[in-house]
Amino acid sequence: MYRDITQKLNDYFTLKGGVAKAYKAPNMYQNAEGYLLSTNGNGCPANIESRCLLQGNGDLKPETSVNKELGIQFQKDIVNASLTWFRNDYKDKIVAGTHVVGTVDGSSTNANTGAVTNTKWNILRWENTPKALIQGFEGSLGLDFGDIRWTNNFTYMMDSKDKQTGNPLSLVPIYTINSIFDYDITDQLDVNFVFTQYGRQKSRQFAENRLESGIGSGGANSALKPSTVKSYSTAGINVGYKFSDQISTRVGVSNLFDKQILRDSNSISQTYNEPGRAYYASLKYSF
Template sequence: MRLDVHDSFGTNYSPSLNVSYAMTDEITVKAGIARAFKAPTVYQLNPLYAWSTRGRGCPTGFPGPCDVFGNPDLEPEHSLNMEVGVAYANDDGWQASLTYFHNEFDNRIEAVYVDDPSYPGSLFRWGNSGSATVRGLEGNLVVPLHETVSWSTNFTAMLESREHEYDQPLSLIPDYTINSSLRWEAMENLGLTLSGTYYGEIQPRTVDHNNDPIPEEEQIGRDPYGVVSFALDYQINDNARLTAGVNNLFHTQLYRTGEGANTFNEPGRSFYVGLTGSF
């Protein structure tokens, strides 16, 4: 149970209940339900505060610059989150799980367009846009291939990710995401990891925040694509650890297709080195 006491929205309870049952030594079923409360921030409530962007933070279909003003009449956002799943684990290191999740959002807080022809650019005000549903499946698999080699994979598959008011997809959520990695403990103090992530298609919005149709050539979605990375970690001594790697090994690149917040870049190959000390 969580208790929030807010100056503007009073007392709010966020109860949660989670249960699990071990059917056997290796199989466990679990379920949970929780209610969440999210109050607007001080900035979102302040009508004299404006958040500005030259274009890259503007919603789809709106040219920059954009200004987002606070709204003292905002209501808090509520959600109901439910999940049920089953997990398997044995003494040999095999692990597997599958979970169904279902989240209902009400009074979602987002930037709402204000129609003001005299305003230079696009004007928005924080508002409550209604309800949305996010539901899908999450899975995980760990396979010990050898004493020093293990393979792990997890995925998220969206069954529904839509706002109800205009029946539109929520932005930047792919249909599915798969992460897989192969790890080799090459030496007692050296580990090598080859990993890959594959993103499914992102569905574009077909109407803007005023329910006006977006021309097909301006509808911004994204095709599926994958990224492969490599990393190593070396334990120098009890107090120092070295890490290094290459992100996006094959230099997969996506370029921004618009100036809105619903577009993005995949920057290509990058390298990193890190040293961690503990005392």
């Protein structure tokens, strides 16, 4: 469901707003009471020993969200600019439960020795977490001189968190600024310069399962390592050539100055990866 309103204030300014409601239904293994999903111990809450199974929950509610935005747009001659506030409130997000609802007898076989070990499996259920929030501002500024165009946009995150755990919902910078300078040298040849500035980024701060607490199968090496990356920037350049109305090509370099932020060697860590300079090329045929 979506409702929006657009009100022209004068020749240059336009006020825009909207409210949307969406939902996401549980999938089959989350909803089926008879389905048990193995987590192999890694998905168990930090205070639960041994392995865990996740049982389907027929009482799960769909994830719902209410998305709101309010903004203003300015357009005159070569200038096009906008500023928008957005807020997304999530309710009943589906997550793995943290309370044991039962146990079953099980066994595991050592792949190297063949030895069989009897054990008990803890049964958890899929649950709905109460609330989560994403909120911030986004804006844009564009200047169009014909053969030369300068396009800018930014996003500033005020909130992005699970209200129950306090962890961020996703690994995103506090702000992102993109700037693109386009120049049509001829009717066939053009060049683009791209610049991106990323704000500070924080990983998840609180362990949510045994693996992240350092007591799962990976031991201390697999423990969550909260970290922060300071703001940094990348730049790129690409050139395009149009052979005809049907055939065109483009070559370029991303991360021109080879800024690298490498992911921690621990593959499950909630960290960052900026791999460095890369080259690319494309050939397009339209018909």
